[in-house]
Amino acid sequence: MSASRSLILPPEPRPTARQLLRRWGLRLAAFLIAAWSLGPFLWQVSTAFQPDALLMASPPHILPWPGTLEHxxxxxxxxxxxxxxxxxxxxxxxxxxxxxxxxxxxxxxxxxxxxxxxxxxxxxxxxxxxxxxxxxxxxxxxxxxxxxxxxxxxxxxxxxxxxxxxxxxxxxxxxxxxxxxxxxxxxxxxxxxxxxxxxxxxxxxxxxxxxxxxxxxxxxxxxxxxxxxxxxxxxxxxxxxxxxxxxxxxxxxxxxxxxxxxxxxxxxxxxxxxxxxxxxxxxxxxxxxxx
Amino acid sequence: MAEALAPRLAGGRERWRVGSWLTPLLLLIPACATMLGVSVYPILNGLWLSFRDTSLISQTDKFVGAANYVKLLADGQYWNAWIHTVVFTGASTLFETILGLGMALVLNEWFEARGAVRAAMLVPWAIPTVVTSQMFGWLFDGQNGLVNHILVGSGLISHNIGWYSSPDYALLTIIIADVWKTTPFMALLLLAGLQTIPRSLAEACYIDGASAWQYFWHVRLPLLMPTLLIAALLRALDAFRIFDLVYVLTGGGPADSTETLSTLTYKTLFSALQFGYGSALATAMFVTEALIALAFALFLIPRMRRTSA
CATH class of the missing domain: 1.10.3720.10 (MetI-like)
Structure with a gap:
């Protein structure tokens, strides 16, 4: 049983280069999914606090600073x-x-x-x-x-x-x-x-x-x-x-x-x-x- | 104990059986009456209206036979909207299924903060579609939109594009907004399907020397297929009736380039006030949806039989 388990997807003490790549690849993919899901919403929240002058500015300001409550x-x-x-x-x-x-x-x-x-x-x-x-x-x-x-x-x-x-x-x-x-x-x-x-x-x-x-x-x-x-x-x-x-x-x-x-x-x-x-x-x- | 219980058990069963057909019927009545009255009856009523020239402007309301349907078949606006709706449905369902499958495969693996990512994916689903429209209206704004800024800044486009104010890109913008809103939900459905596939299968495959790709293509994907097809069907049926995104973002324009069947029907009903012709449009939509469902079912049922056999 233990012999066969070590054959499959080995839980080895030191991660190999391949496993490291896989782990970081997963993390990157997860980050992209979260960013894709939350990004537009967060941008909307940021926009809500930006004065019109800031909204018309180029380049756009990511953070609402200086912010406003006028909206x-x-x-x-x-x-x-x-x-x-x-x-x-x-x-x-x-x-x-x-x-x-x-x-x-x-x-x-x-x-x-x-x-x-x-x-x-x-x-x-x-x-x-x-x-x-x-x-x-x-x-x-x-x-x-x-x-x-x-x-x-x-x-x-x-x-x-x-x-x-x-x-x-x-x-x-x-x-x-x-x-x-x-x-x-x-x-x-x-x-x-x-x-x-x-x-x-x-x-x-x-x-x-x-x-x-x-x-x-x-x-x-x-x-x-x-x-x-x-x-x-x-x-x-x-x-x-x-x-x-x-x-x-x-x-x-x-x-x-x-x-x-x-x-x-x-x-x-x-x-x-x-x-x-x-x-x-x-x-x-x-x-x-x-x- | 058992002997003592037996008569009571029999008695209880007996008493239960007296009203056994009446009780569930009474319990079902409120829900079923609501659905029959507010969904089924109006559909039949709409079918009846589609054979009349009911109009709130000319105040006419008489039987005209199939005249509305004859008019519809020759109506360029109808076919224009039909094509947009089919293109939108096909493109959004395809992208959402593929992207959703990718997301589900990622989420099926273990990594830190998996629960948080899964929660984040519910956000686009929960946001009102009208808010999504306005959000993408601002993101894709032709003057100050963030998307234009990023694309110009990275050199992918040379000057600002009026995304949804240009007939060339408006439908694409709507598809992108819909893909954003619905893909995470698709991914969660597929993830639930993936989680029903036992891990031991993966182990067996790897012992036999299969590559990750072979495992995905020959084992996982076929097992996931029923869930995948059902999810795609539900998605396609939902995409086909798209209204909110189009109505708020473009109103069907520019130059009718994003007019869909729902928005066209809505305008025929509430701007032109032609309830007869509008009902014919709605009925034609209904028939198309039924055909989509039928095509899927014909494709789906043999496959599901094969998987379960």
């Missing part, structure tokens, strides 16, 4: 960006809450009950998530207009709920499948009803999965643009992406202000993602790998 002042005091943030927070939180309740009920039904054609249902749900979303904009617009729901939070929450549910059901289904059935079988024998089993037994065990799924639903709703652009028409209900898209006009883009607004809405998201990275990656990849 943040413009974003909040002049453009009232706080309203967009409030709108986005309301819509995204409501969407997340409904997604989790509806999604959990559905995933519970699919994972724990003898549903005939379970994988057929999952397949249909998956295919629903892949159609071009522009295909439902026109009919929904006409319908929402006829019931007077245009330019409300409600219309956005309803649409985002429907768009988010496929992923939420899939990911939660995966989590529930991975939880051992012993406890809920035992509770079932003791006469607990399905909702009680879900709330008191399955939910506590599935909590990490529920948190992850909630994050995914929240980020999706927070970032959505097309429906927000189509269905809302004023600062009273427009969300952040619409606000940021509207910063530009035909002749002049205030890049500093755009960068400041982008930084404000992206930094919390980035912190959230960095904090929960392992769970998010698990949640996102399980569907594709498990098939």
């Amino acid at each position: 943040f002042y413009n974003v909040f005091a002049v453009k009232h960006f706080q309203y967009y943030i409030l709108n986005s927070a309301i819509v995204a939180l409501a969407t997340t809450a409904f997604c989790l309740v509806f999604g959990l009920l559905a995933a519970y039904a699919l994972a724990r009950f003898d549903v005939r054609g379970r994988f057929g249902v999952l397949g249909v749900i998956l295919s629903i998530s892949m159609f071009p979303q522009i295909a439902i904009v026109a009919p929904l617009y006409l319908f929402m207009s006829s019931v007077g729901l245009l330019d409300t939070y409600t219309v956005l929450v309803i649409v985002y709920l429907a768009l988010g549910l496929p992923l939420v059901v899939w990911v939660l289904f995966g989590y529930l499948q991975s939880i051992p059935r012993d406890l809920d079988e035992a509770a079932k024998i003791d006469g607990a009803g399905p909702i009680r089993i879900l709330v008191q037994i399955i939910l506590p065990m599935a909590l990490p999965g529920v948190v992850t799924t909630g994050l995914l639903a929240f980020i999706a709703a927070w970032n959505e643009f097309m429906f927000a652009l189509s269905f809302t028409s004023g600062i009273a209900h427009q969300t952040i992406p619409v606000g940021i898209a509207n910063f530009q006009n035909l002749y002049y883009v205030p890049w500093g202000d755009v960068a400041a607004a982008s930084t404000v809405v992206t930094v919390p998201l980035v912190l959230l993602v960095l904090g929960f990275q392992r769970r998010i990656i698990d949640g996102l990849t399980q569907g594709a790998v498990r098939e």
Whole structure:
């Protein structure tokens, strides 16, 4: 055993030139990946703190020195960006809450009950998530207009709920499948009803999965643009992406202000993602790998 | 103990079975009703609209048969957008798959700070696409953009390029922005696939004297293929409906050089207010997506059978 192990990829005390090359090559590649992923974002943050004179200078200044807060002042005091943030927070939180309740009920039904054609249902749900979303904009617009729901939070929450549910059901289904059935079988024998089993037994065990799924639903709703652009028409209900898209006009883009607004809405998201990275990656990849 | 439990067990089972078809149905109703009402029904409704001349300007709304589709087939703008969408989908999926595979292979090896690099890769995925558009708008700005500065400074180009304000480079700029935003996510999917390949296979190969390249080409890649193809399919379907990047960065211009099917449909709906014709455009898109999925499935299923056999 030990003889055969030393034949393979030898863990030798002194690294050979080849191993050193490999190690530094890996480090370089890792650095390039990190730089590629973070570079544009960091440049945006730096831009947000640079006065316009510095932004127009050649060569460009990498660090915002001397820095300024004027772009943040413009974003909040002049453009009232706080309203967009409030709108986005309301819509995204409501969407997340409904997604989790509806999604959990559905995933519970699919994972724990003898549903005939379970994988057929999952397949249909998956295919629903892949159609071009522009295909439902026109009919929904006409319908929402006829019931007077245009330019409300409600219309956005309803649409985002429907768009988010496929992923939420899939990911939660995966989590529930991975939880051992012993406890809920035992509770079932003791006469607990399905909702009680879900709330008191399955939910506590599935909590990490529920948190992850909630994050995914929240980020999706927070970032959505097309429906927000189509269905809302004023600062009273427009969300952040619409606000940021509207910063530009035909002749002049205030890049500093755009960068400041982008930084404000992206930094919390980035912190959230960095904090929960392992769970998010698990949640996102399980569907594709498990098939 | 077992005897004492048996009747209770049977009783419990029995009671459970009474509502056994009703309970899951009730549990499924909220989610399924939402998806049916807000996704499936509007799609069918859109199909119905595509046979009408519904317009919010002329206030017409009557059945016109296949007239919208006849118009569409002869519409140069439609085919222009179709070509851009297909080129964008093909190019971005190809680059993202290859680059993503490279990143996944790096991350599959051990090195210091691997967790930190993996976390960094989630940043482009989490950023709103609208923010990505503005970010690349500033990076690729024709006057003061960092990219122009770096390329001119290193002598690769002699003067500033108006990346997305020139018809020659605008689509390329959008592809680059999309590759930036989506490649890390692709890499994470592929990494998860790579991690399911047992290490012992590598050892067996190296014992048999295979080179690293032979191991990759004959063992790893075939085993990764199902994940790779599924990831590419999901990516292609997503790329095909690109809207945010184009709408914010170029609005479809300059000179329609970046018009895609989603942006063209959006303009037909909300600028021209032609809901009938716009729905025909959307339906044509839907059919194309279904064909892409079908082509992948035909290619994918035999391969997956072969791998599992």
